[in-house]
Amino acid sequence: MFKKGFLLLLTMMLLVVFTGCGSSTTSGDAANASKKVKIGIMTNTVAQNEEEYRAAEKMVKKYGKDVILFKTTPDNFMKEQETTIANMLAFAADPDCKAIIMCQAVPGAAAAFEKVREVRPDILLIAGVPGEDPDMVAKKVDIVLNTDELAMGKTIPAQAKKLGATTLVHYSFPRHMSYPLLAQRRDIMKVEAEKIGLKFVDATAPDPLGDAGVPGAQQFMLEDIPRKINEYGKNTNFFNTNCAMQEPLIKATLDAGGIDAQQCCPSPYHGYPGALGIQIPADKAGDVDYVIGEIKAKLAAKNGTGRFSTWPVPVTMTFIEAGVEYAKDWAEGKFTERNNKEILMQKLSAAAGTKIEAQTLTTTDKAGQEVVLDNFYLILIDYITL
Known part of the structure; x- marks a missing residue:
């Protein structure tokens, strides 16, 4: 109640500031107003x-x-x-x-x-x-x-298959599946995956805003991806709808020999530097080509070349x-x-x-x-x- 009362009071004060003094403002005042x-x-x-x-x-x-x-x-x-x-x-x-x-x-x-x-x-x-x-x-x-998001329902399965996937695992949780576009994308992805011959697995991950928090959600990804690889094989593509889980997804997928066609927010910066231990020097900050080069080198060192992809820019x-x-x-x-x-x-x-x-x-x-x-x-x- 206190928060609601505070917001109401703040709104009323702002209304006074922006409308209450309007009648006394002259054209000269307006001309001299801050630009x-x-x-x-x-x-x-x-x-x-x-x-x-x-x-x-x-x-x-x-x-x-x-x-x-x-x-x-x-x-x-x-x-x-x-x-x-x-x-x-x-x-x-x-x-x-x-x-x-x-x-x-x-x-x-x-x-x-x-x-x-x-x-x-x-x-x-x-x-x-x-x-x-x-x-x-x-x-x-x-x-x-x-x-x-809706077009990604088709592009992600297509890219996963291009990278050699035979199975596509979609991780999410009820809160994200309440977002209309994310839910529709998942549905399109399932239909498209099955249409092009990929086995679609709808997997539930912990919500980072839940009791276990971000650390618990990240630990789940590190533990569950190897289990999925054991079950479905190395030609399994992993996708997760949450930003905080991209680093462990990439790390676990690379270590287990899986495939990652795209992060939730496709970008060379999203998850890859942290997952691969890439330190970006100050003079290379914002240098996308440098980051992509470092990612490729790190992936190659663990036989991950050609098994990962993303968008070429941080969208x-x-x-x-x-x-x-x-x-x-x-x-x-x-x-x-x-x-x-x-x-x-x-x-x-x-x-x-x-x-x-x-x-x-x-x-x-x-x-x-x-x-x-x-x-x-x-x-x-x-x-x-x-």
């Missing part, structure tokens, strides 16, 4: 997913703390959604904050964006990798960025970096549309260092009619075999 542009970034903590966190740090380093406002969601974001909302409202409390980028947009993000809209309808809102109903999130923000990091550049140009008046696909694609391609294509998400309403979410972009990039 400083600030951009808020909210990511997971390092424990949940390091990539987004490091991308935000990179933007802070590039533009400075006086331009980039950086906060994280709580580790246990499912139980602390009030904290996520309060942190988002703290961004909105700064009148110079013109945009907010949240990646990953974990459960609770939609409510947080809604609260920001109530007090600051002028702020540009960008959500990356949403964990809630796509239609609901799309209505709360200006732009949604996500990997093309969630790209979402944050491109989001900042897009938001900055919009806030500075270089273009006026909140949802400008052409400019967005330019920013994504520039941040990734390669051409990126995207399609918009099509959903079905309660009447069974197709609805195109023209601000919900699905990104898909071809694989690099390691």
